[in-house]
Each structure stands twice: as C-alpha cells, then as structure tokens.
Amino acid sequence: MALPQCLMREIQGKQAHDPSFMEKGIIKTRCEYVDGPVIVGAGPSGLAAAACLKQKGVPSVVLERSGCIASLWQLKTYDRLRLHLPKQFCELPFMDFPTDFPTYPTKEQFIKYLEEYAKNFDIRPRFNESVAHAEYDCTLRLWRLKTVGAKGEETEYVCRWLVAATGENAEPVMPTMEGIDDFGGCIKHTSLYKSGEEFQLKNVLVVGCGNSGMEVCLDLCNHKAKPSIVVRDTVHVLPREMLGKSTFGLSMWLLKWLPIRLVDRLLLLVSWLMLGDTARFGLDRPRLGPLQLKNLSGKTPVLDVGTLAKIKSGDIKVFPGIKRLKRHTVEFVDGQIKKFDAIILATGYRSNVPSWLKEEEMFSRKDGLPRRAFPNGWKGECGLYSVGFTKRGILGASMDAKRIAEDIERCWKVEANRNTSLLPYSLS
Numbered sequence: 001m002a003l004p005q006c007l008m009r010e011i012q013g014k015q016a017h018d019p020s021f022m023e024k025g026i027i028k029t030r031c032e033y034v035d036g037p038v039i040v041g042a043g044p045s046g047l048a049a050a051a052c053l054k055q056k057g058v059p060s061v062v063l064e065r066s067g068c069i070a071s072l073w074q075l076k077t078y079d080r081l082r083l084h085l086p087k088q089f090c091e092l093p094f095m096d097f098p099t100d101f102p103t104y105p106t107k108e109q110f111i112k113y114l115e116e117y118a119k120n121f122d123i124r125p126r127f128n129e130s131v132a133h134a135e136y137d138c139t140l141r142l143w144r145l146k147t148v149g150a151k152g153e154e155t156e157y158v159c160r161w162l163v164a165a166t167g168e169n170a171e172p173v174m175p176t177m178e179g180i181d182d183f184g185g186c187i188k189h190t191s192l193y194k195s196g197e198e199f200q201l202k203n204v205l206v207v208g209c210g211n212s213g214m215e216v217c218l219d220l221c222n223h224k225a226k227p228s229i230v231v232r233d234t235v236h237v238l239p240r241e242m243l244g245k246s247t248f249g250l251s252m253w254l255l256k257w258l259p260i261r262l263v264d265r266l267l268l269l270v271s272w273l274m275l276g277d278t279a280r281f282g283l284d285r286p287r288l289g290p291l292q293l294k295n296l297s298g299k300t301p302v303l304d305v306g307t308l309a310k311i312k313s314g315d316i317k318v319f320p321g322i323k324r325l326k327r328h329t330v331e332f333v334d335g336q337i338k339k340f341d342a343i344i345l346a347t348g349y350r351s352n353v354p355s356w357l358k359e360e361e362m363f364s365r366k367d368g369l370p371r372r373a374f375p376n377g378w379k380g381e382c383g384l385y386s387v388g389f390t391k392r393g394i395l396g397a398s399m400d401a402k403r404i405a406e407d408i409e410r411c412w413k414v415e416a417n418r419n420t421s422l423l424p425y426s427l428s
C-alpha cells in the first residue's frame, strides 16, 4: 500500500542523508509501507507464520531471497532425502499431510505439501528479494528493511512487525583445513550433493557425522562408490525405529511419564540391543544421553537408516579428525595418510541473521540464534519475532508461528482501532 504521506516525507528525508539510498542525488530505492508484519524467508517457518497470521485476519508480506518456497528443500538437499521423523511430527499448523503419504514422506512429497500449504492459505511470497539490512527506526517506531533483487534493484520496506524466518540452516558451514587449496579433487558441501552417481568407484571422504554425513555415506555405497567418514568427536546413533515405533514418537511418549534421564537410558539400552556397541566401530557416544544433549546443545542424534550396517560390514570406513590435506591425500590426526578422489563436507549449517538484522538484544551475534532458551526465543522487543530457531525442527517452528500470530493479533486489533479513531487517514 501507499505510505501515509507524513511517514513518506520523514523516510525520504532520512534517505537523502544516507549515501546507500542515493544515486546522483536522486533517491533510487523504491519504498513500500507494509500494513502488517514482514516475514523474512519462505521456508516452512515463514509459511507457517504467514498462515497463522492469515487465520487471525492479519495480512503479511513474505520476502524470499530465492526463486521458490522452501529453497532448502528444493535446491539444497540430496535426492534420497526423506523426513526422518514421522509425518505427524512435521505438519504445519492447520493442514495435515495427505493420508496416502507414507509415514516418512519423500522430499518431493514434503515439497508438494508445502506448495499446497502456500496455495491453501494464499501465501504469495515476493521471490528474489534478499533482505540485506533490517533495523529498527526509533524515531519512526517502525522496522526498515532493505532488499536486493535479482538484478541488484533495491526496495525499502517499512513495517511495524518483523518476523525472522531465515532458518537455522541458511548458510553452509565450510571448515578451514590446512592444505585445502592443494587437494585438487572435487570438494563440495552436502548442500550441493545430489546423489552418489557421479562418484561411482571413487574414494570419497565425507567430513562430519551428523544426519547428512551418515546418509550421504549410505547413498555413496548404494552408488558403488567407496566412502569413508570423518568422526572427530562423539556421536549418538539411534535406530530410526524401535519396537515397531518411531524412536522420536516413542521418546515423546515416554517423556510424558518419565524423566529425561530415564528415557535416555531406555533409548540407549534398546539402541545397544539393536545396533551393538557403536564405539567398536569408531563411534563413541557422548557422556550425556541423546535427548539431554539435544535439549542442552541442540545437537541432533543420528537416526540410522542403514549406514551403521555398512560401517559394520566395512563398506564405510571411519577416520578420526583431519590434520591436513595434500594433493588427493588426507592426513588424519592419528597419523594415518590416505588417498581420496573427492571430499564431501557434511559439516552442517548456520543461521545468517547477524548478516542482515542490525540488532543485538534478541539474537546472538555468535551463532545467529535467539539468546533466550526454548520456548521463549520467539519474541523480541519493538515488534521483532523469530520463527524456526528452536532446534526442534518443524514442530518447533509451528509452535513459534502460533504464538507469534496470537501476539501480533492482539496489537493489530488495538492499533486498528486507534488508527481508525485517531488518524486523519486510514492505514488499511
């Protein structure tokens, strides 16, 4: 909508003193006032927030840097990916998965569900708009965001509420390794890995033993490559299912009755019966149990979908941390030296919030996550919110989205009344 004229004049006045908005003395940036929240990111979290707001009658604008919704799932994941929690734990608010979807939907099915979700709630993100800067303007008492489009065009958005939904997995983590430039073979992050097809008969080193690294190793095996995995620290591997139930579902159920330490003991006992002693294969377990560790550090246990059997059979070799790389060669911290054709970095992801949100209180600059512990990280000051930074997957994002919508709805109603009764013009 058009910006109320008094606000427009004030913003233009400010832009005239900001060189980034000026080109030959002319303001080059398009400016738009959004009557409602601006949501940054059109992944599952952003979609959930937009849908919950819509249900409350609050319109929003969703800004997305890529050309599609759920860009993580559409562009940055491997072909064989499925949800590894049962579908009922990965639903967004107000819309179930279709009944004909399997318990663990494929990534194509999950994307189809998200497309359907956006359509259902008439969420039309503005694609190819990357938020480069967002800051609270204390004089205007509004958030001001600058986006950059595909051709470098800039837009300024001004709004009362800002919802960060750029995700915990916004940027790949690229480790620094001595000699990385000398290696000479293909080195790629899992966000660019699609399948093991291109690695047939090749010796591939997978760095990192989270869910991505473990599953990529299995995929490499299935494509007749020869994978090895770097396990530099401890890791909890649990079977995806126990006693005919999903390990995740069983854990949630047990947590209703039993303390977390006891549930962890049970999980480890059943894992030991089903998988054996993982330390025998180079996978030492952390001192803390899997759920306690997840709660305290956010580190997700590996839900095994067949990798461990390949490690046991020797099809996947386990190595300790990397000391340095040389031409097609890797030297490990225990002194072993091996030749590899390629390296896959399964070293995880990080949030990018500090790169665009100029704010110090709500988000930590260090890891780009809310400082307040779950479930209190969703709300900041001055109309700032976060959705999907709980380290609790889609379930956590859905909880945030519902809370945010309830909170904004309250102010929305108050402000709507005030605007119609006090202002000479209507903001709607």
Ligand SMILES: Cc1cc2nc3c(=O)[nH]c(=O)nc-3n(C[C@H](O)[C@H](O)[C@H](O)COP(=O)(O)OP(=O)(O)OC[C@H]3O[C@@H](n4cnc5c(N)ncnc54)[C@H](O)[C@@H]3O)c2cc1C
Pocket: 040, 041, 042, 043, 044, 045, 046, 063, 064, 065, 066, 069, 070, 071, 072, 073, 077, 081, 082, 083, 084, 085, 089, 090, 129, 130, 131, 132, 165, 166, 167, 168, 169, 170, 212, 352, 356, 387, 388, 389, 392, 393, 394, 395, 397
């Ligand atoms: C391989 C993989 C599998 C997973 N499987 C599960 C699972 O089975 N169950 C589960 O519950 N969780 C799972 N997760 C956790 C994951 O966090 C969620 O699945 C989900 O994608 C998170 O949604 P999100 O919207 O918070 O983040 P994302 O899906 O990452 O979406 C964020 C969006 O913001 C956009 N964006 C980023 N920066 C900007 C910017 N500056 N300006 C504009 N737009 C921007 C991105 O392009 C992206 O589209 C998995 C994660 C990974 C990596």
Ligand SMILES: NC(=O)C1=CN([C@@H]2O[C@H](COP(=O)(O)OP(=O)(O)OC[C@H]3O[C@@H](n4cnc5c(N)ncnc54)[C@H](OP(=O)(O)O)[C@@H]3O)[C@@H](O)[C@H]2O)C=CC1
Pocket: 081, 082, 083, 084, 085, 175, 176, 190, 207, 208, 209, 210, 211, 212, 213, 215, 230, 232, 233, 234, 300, 321, 322, 346, 347, 348, 349
């Ligand atoms: N099917 C599914 O649903 C899947 C879900 N996921 C989820 O996606 C998210 C991201 O997972 P993932 O990509 O595995 O990332 P994670 O952050 O979970 O794991 C990264 C791994 O890389 C290791 N690492 C990082 N740097 C180095 C280094 N320099 N040398 C050696 N090891 C290193 C880490 O070890 P350390 O612990 O020592 O730091 C850790 O084991 C998780 O939440 C995961 O559960 C991922 C894949 C499939």
Ligand SMILES: O=C(O)C(=O)Cc1c[nH]c2ccccc12
Pocket: 085, 248, 294, 300, 301, 303, 391, 392, 393, 394
């Ligand atoms: O896949 C992930 O990383 C998730 O965030 C899903 C998830 C949330 N809580 C968990 C506990 C154990 C295993 C997976 C998850």
